[in-house]
Amino acid sequence: MDLLIDISLLTFLAVTAIGIIRITNLFAVIMLFAIFSFLSATLFMTMDAVDVALTEAAVGAGISTVLMLATLALNKDHNEKQPDKNRHWLPLAVVLTTGAVLVYGTLDLPDFGDPASAPQTHVAPHYIEKAIEETGVPNIVTAVLASYRGFDTLGEVVVIFTAGIAVLLLLGGRREDPLDDGAKDKRVPQNLVLRIVSKIVIPVIMLFALYVQFHGDYGPGGGFQAGVIMSAAIILYSLVFGLGAAERIIPKSVLMFLTSLGVLIFAGVGIASLFLGGNYLNYSVLASSQVAGQHIGILLVELGVGITVFAVMLTIFFAFAGRERS
């Protein structure tokens, strides 16, 4: 049964991808891409990767789609120029050759679900057997993310931070009228149903984001997912009530402060553990016992990740949405 679901979802993915290539209306392409992301999130779910599924659903089907639509809104022509028929052969040949080589490569890959394959036999058994004793965190993904591979995660957070700054440099300037009323903004829909429903939904989304943030030790979730979901709540607010209204709640200066605060918390926890006699990002020294120290460390680090991801996603969205107006 599992195999059947797996195979049919994968086939859907392939069909959607073909649709994305063939359709020339860019709006339809972006909508199909949202479906594609959602299908892949479902697939991750069936393959027991619950944390990944949560992230992909929030990021791929949510934020990516909004950003692509925002780009499209700046472009009046929503149709792609029909590609030249004679130019198909060279790319097709390249792709087919590369694909054939890669398929040949899969001959050496382990069977799907093989418990004795190489990825399952090196460092993973240690995490699975020891994570609960060493960190006291039942969600092994969170333990590996924040503690065992904390250095790696710090690097990822810095990449997100840098991307946020780069988008701000490219699109941040040139704003004529940053704070006008949503009522005056003609692009804001004056739909009563939309307004009331989003007023009911937004607090629930925020509550869910907080749950995902602070329950990440015990269930699927953590800073990355929570940050994205929280920013989605504000993005929804600004789509329905106008950019000006959203920027009054969270001004740009606060966002910039939060962006760097998250990275500082993460790096600061590392420095605190240095001063307490441990290695960088070794949380065991933060409290009297190893498990308590790990718990505090993981909680703080995840909070830092959540704050930075939230602030960067919103910064990026505001930069795109503000561009449209000028």
Add this chain to the structure above:
Amino acid sequence: MDFVVSHYNYLIAIFLMMTGFYTVISRGNLVKKIVGLNIFQVSVFLIYISLSTVKDGVAPIYVEGVKVYSNPLPHVLILTAIVVGVATTALGLALVVRIKEAYGTIEEDEIHSQDNSL
């Protein structure tokens, strides 16, 4: 047939990867190119997560008495990669917006012809 069933995930992942690659090299529209890159990226995620799955395993959240879990390490790598992916996609889209403002088009050949006519 056995090979196809036991390697179906990888085969579809390669198909998706090549679909994304084809979109990037054969289409001139910059938004479509970025969608293609994203498809390519999802296919890489798919390979990693497929390798992490263990038969009869459960999601890697500790439960008393359960012995077989999926491999948590690829999950960690991919979940951070997804968020980094959206940040870099946003950067790409920001460049598209600036190109549109500078050239008035997002079709690659029109941009090249404008460059050459200068």
